[in-house]
Amino acid sequence: MQSYLVTVVAALAAAAIALLLVEVVHRVTRRLGRRSLLMTELTEHSHRPFQLAGTVLAVQLVVRFTTLYAVGSPWRQAVLHALVIALIAAAAWLVASLLVVIEDTALARFRVDVPNNRHARRVRTQVVLLRRLTIAVIVVLAVGVTLMTFPAVRGIGAGVLTSAGVVGVVAALAAQSLLGNVLAGLQLAFSDAVRLDDVVVVEGEWGRIEELTLSYVVVQIWDDRRLILPTSYFTSRPFENWTRTEAAVLGTAVFDVDWALPVQAMREELRRLVESSDLWDGRVCVLQVVDATGGMIQVRALVSAADAGSLWDLRCLVREHLVAWVRDHRPTAMPRVRAEVGDASGTLPWQAVQPRRPVRRLSDTDVPDDARVFGGSDDGDARSEAFVGREDHADSRR
Structure with a gap:
């Protein structure tokens, strides 16, 4: 029991010392980096993960060296295993925060609040997508390393490697749509077809690209609605980009x-x-x-x-x-519709003139030759035989 208490006290003391050292480093960095954008980003984004990683590392080292008397005991192995997993997670968080710091520092060089910001929006789009991709890769690697700390997973590693090809094919078929959207997102980032803050017309809606991820794109419509589209939409269907070359x-x-x-x-x-x-x-x-x-x-x-x-x-x-x-x-x-009205005494050709004597009207059966298509001439008689005659012939056969 006394040994356990010594281990607990030593672990608490190590955690306190680690937190104190991290806080001192944080304050010194913030004071020295008032005029440095990189130092400012470090103090804002990496302080918490640095605290966690330093504390877990200190506690893990103290527990390992103060429990040498209990080498091989189950409780010691369980505690050290949990601390290793926590250290892997803290290290992944710290690496991700450092990448975010580097990306934000790089983006600060490209301003989007200027009239001609096409190049800046292009770089921002690529950096944002790369940030999401790198963080996803870090998370996957952290999970993989965590699983490899379990003996059972290491034991079946050979079998997993041998069946990796089959698993890869099955996963590709199962996630075909997801992989297609991811590849489409990378294509959008580096093809310069669409960027953040671009003005586009999609599905008959006029809006602005608000968010662009590896799987979907958010379009902010002019009336503050949001249109969510898969990234594959912008690689497979036509759309209007009003600001691809310039905003004017x-x-x-x-x-x-x-x-x-x-x-x-x-x-x-x-x-x-x-x-x-x-x-x-x-x-x-x-x-x-x-x-x-x-x-x-x-x-x-x-x-x-x-x-x-x-x-x-x-x-x-x-x-x-x-x-x-x-x-x-x-x-x-102004637009208007004209109406011309004539009288009976008018002499213009387009005016309605009252007839002065009765005009003989032709009966329905008395049709002049130039008003008929079939008959009235040799050509009309030939057409009459070609079209009407066949129908008469067909009727006679019935």
Whole structure:
């Protein structure tokens, strides 16, 4: 009993000393790294896993060397085994936190709060996916090392290795969809087809890439809904990416107006409007007649903006302003339907003229030759024999 108490007290003392040393290192690192981003990230992300790993290691060493008198006893083996498992988990957490620190330090060099942030968003997308992949690999390795600490698992290791090929084939067939999404996620990360914060149109919805993982993509729709899609969707189906090369985009506003519209005056009004608006980026301002059928003309205003959100507001502003301009300043150019009414005394060809004498109307059976397809001419008689004659022949056989 006295030996057990000595072991417990020594373990507690070792844990306290380890915590004290880790705290001293933490405070010194934080003080010295006030101007260093790497030191700041270390103190924020690696402090807790470092505490756990140092404490478990200290306790494990104390228990191992203070229980030499009980070598071979079951309780000693169980305690040391549990401490080894805890040390493996703490080491995996510490390594993962160090990787996160390195990745965050690298990402700090690429700012996304600037107008031209395409390269930064590309790097961020790749780093985020690599972070998820490396953490998953660390977890798998930690679980594998933990299982190898059990004698039973080590004993069947040879059998597992020999059947690894069969197991791999079965696992690949069972997780075909999951593996396809993982590979699609890696393809998206390095093919530059889509990145975080890209503006896309998928399934008829306009939104922004909010989250991109190895298995799914979260699209934040403009009305704050979330559209969850598998990563394989973006490698197997077409979608619109409005910000793949740059954020600046073009947009249109279409108007149906009367032929009386002075196009040049409307073009000048559009130019005055966009030049007075902060939404316009100064690149494109065009007004053209794109169609002239059906009694009206179709006018299209083409404008540009720095990003998709500004373009939407600019298009709405152009529609609202030009509709009011046509209504208030050019009312004769508003869309309308014309109706021409004639009188009995009119002499124009298109007017309805009252007949002055009765006109002989042909009966239903008295049809002129030029109104018939079958008959009335040699060619018509031939067609009549070719089509009608065969039916008559068929009827006679019945």
